[in-house]
Amino acid sequence: MNKQPFYELTPDTVIDAVESLGYLSDGRIMALNSYENRVYQVGIEEETPLIAKFYRPERWSDEQIKEEHQFMYELVEQELSVVAPMQQANGESLFSFQDFRFSLFERRGGRAPELDDPEHQFQLGRTIGRIHQVGQSRPFIHRPTLDIQSYGIDSADFISREFIPSTLKNAYDSLTSDLLREIDSAFKRAGDVKQIRVHGDCHAGNILWRDDTPHFVDFDDARMAPAVQDVWMFLTGDRQQQQLQIGEVIEGYNEFADFDPRELHLIEALRTLRMMHYAAWIARRWDDPAFPHNFSWFNTERYWGEHLLQLREQFSALQEPVLKLR
Template identity: 60%
Template sequence: MSEHDTSHPFERLTPAFLMDAVETQGFWCDGRTFPLNSYENRVYQVGIEEKEPLIAKFYRPNRWRREQILEEHEFCFELAEQELPIVTPLVNEAGQTLFDYQGFMFSLFPRRGGHAPELDNMDNLFVLGRLLGRMHRVGAVKPFAYRPEITTQNFGYDSVEFIRDRFIPTDLKPAYESVSADLLQAIDEITQQCGEIKKIRVHGDCHTGNMLWRDDAPHFVDFDDARMAPAMQDIWMLLSGDRFEQTAQLSEIVDGYNEFNEFRHTELRLIEVLRSLRIMHYSAWLAKRWEDPAFPHSFSWFNTERYWGEHILELREQMAMLDQAPLQLR
């Protein structure tokens, strides 16, 4: 499929289609629709007559099964029941949160305003640490029955195989195969040394785009990537800068986290492991979605000779990071 092909399923999501879908749930649309920043799924703000606008999320076909999406919703409601600031889906009169319309599954959410948290603010990191500590207490109560785990196999080996077989330029293939094999071997060795790693239900994609700061507190949105994973999966993405800066940031987060939960110091070794797996998985995600016309348009830098050269360099840098001693709390 070329980047100009408009036969992708999401091409059917015209304003009229969106409003027709939303109106099946008893709302009367006022004709205003506005696309929000989302690529894996499609998310829109939809105006409602004499009411606040709603957020309509149309799930990518064939990504999650119905029971996996409903399990995500259930997790959100569990968190909200514990008074955690989570944006939960709307429930219709039949008690449903996931609806069907002409081949699409979709959900509706209340609109919530806010801005991205300032992660260079230590007070904000402390607050986020407290919130994650509370969230992970709920996440540890029981496992997901249908949603997958984050593993070296599905985020690492499977991603490398897909890129190697379908995307990496021929002249870069030997370098890519070599560095990815070394990196995966190092990851396997570290995870084996860590012994049993406790996996809980986590947000899974805990970056600033999925947090709204309002009323002096963060609100988490978009649990679409919720999986079983180490608690560190929701923590390491809040870290940035050099080793000294990351140590200070992590210490502040953990101070907040320990007010409601026990931070597992053994997971410090997983920071660069999880970062490496995300880097590999992210490239494979872009590659797997390249048939979606929105991706070549929005990620024009991807799948170029320069991109793959820089990706290989990034993997080499991760090898060096894995060789270093893990971060230590102050």
């Protein structure tokens, strides 16, 4: 992959790309927080600014991006509040300009949900239940599945081979081997759970809370996965707090979709996989100059020591009894 995939994506290129679709920019442009892709707010003459998202080259195929868009349109058809890409008159939502692929979105405002508020938990559960009601109606064909191989085994192999300091390599290899064995056991205890289309990255930063309603953005990581993948990131604090939170979330969820309690076995397994995958994601992007600049704390002896400590804590969490539904 090009070590500087966005090198030629200058402010002028961004504005020219937006104007190629018939808009007239007022020249104002502001980069928004995004590292995997590049996202900008672009001012439009006498109109509300638009959000332009430029996709990282070689990450997704056109078919995979269009499949993500189609999922969002299905959700909008069911009157769910998701920020879907804008379409031209011919129905197109994925565009090209000077070798860059991009989409446009309406600008939406809001604040992060309060994950310790029972009412927010309940409303989040209801909304995810509605999203999954649509998500389970048919599968993705082109987008990937969240699995132990890609998120766990491949991530650990890459970090061990390319990044972990030699002084920590034996400890890392031993610990990740133990973790992967525990994760595999958790999936086996859960059994043959259903894989459905999910948002895939339901952290608080991808949810805008406005008018007592959660509005979901950024489906870039949408894939096939167990339903609980879109639930566990709402759980914070100690075990007692999480036990209360899961009750609120699933009570709301079950108003629109049936949550399979066996998936509770996967919460800590999926949390661990995300931690391993996140470290490998930064490592795989380390040749992109934006990553050393924005993740300056990464790839230091201190970082890897703390990463090992977090993984050891996850090993303990995987030994704990699963949360229960009330």
